[in-house]
Amino acid sequence: MAQHDTTPKTVFRITELSPHRPLGFNLRPDNATMERIRVHLDLIALRKLSFTGELHSEGKHDWRLDARLGATVVQPCVVSLDPVTTRLDEDVSRLFVADMPQTPESDEIEMPEDESVEPLRDTIDLEAVMIEALTLALPDYPRRNEAELEQRTFTPPGAEPIKDEETKPFAGLAGLKQKLERDE
Incomplete structure (x- = not known):
């Protein structure tokens, strides 16, 4: 068969x-592709991934991709490491340009004004564009609403705990300024 x-x-x-x-x-x-993407992006879970759209010519040599990305992702909370579920619905647009301006051969490259412009190669990989769009849409710092950092104080016996204001770089300057003003 x-x-x-x-x-x-x-x-x-x-x-x-x-x-x-x-x-x-x-x-x-x-499911196998979703698992591969989930592992690649270090997600707890990836559900309902879809990438729907159209690829059409733009002028004589260029191609435009207009699509909609949808996904449900689960990431660890940056505070508590508890799972945080996020629904993503993003518009995705790419312009694949045949005559992409050459970048100078130096260490510093200026960002183009339109970030959706990419060089046109021999092929267009829709899955790669989908994974890139998903990566860019992920929350950088997923956090549960009720998650809070605990405040702890660590000081040796008999010592005064350091206050938050004292750890700020300009707090010492403010104190020094006040002292100088009093001495005048």
């Missing part, structure tokens, strides 16, 4: 795309 590959195609050669007809796509990764 022949086995058929039911995995949707996610990598398209530019030469395969019709400049006159947009390519619609609806990516909903299978």
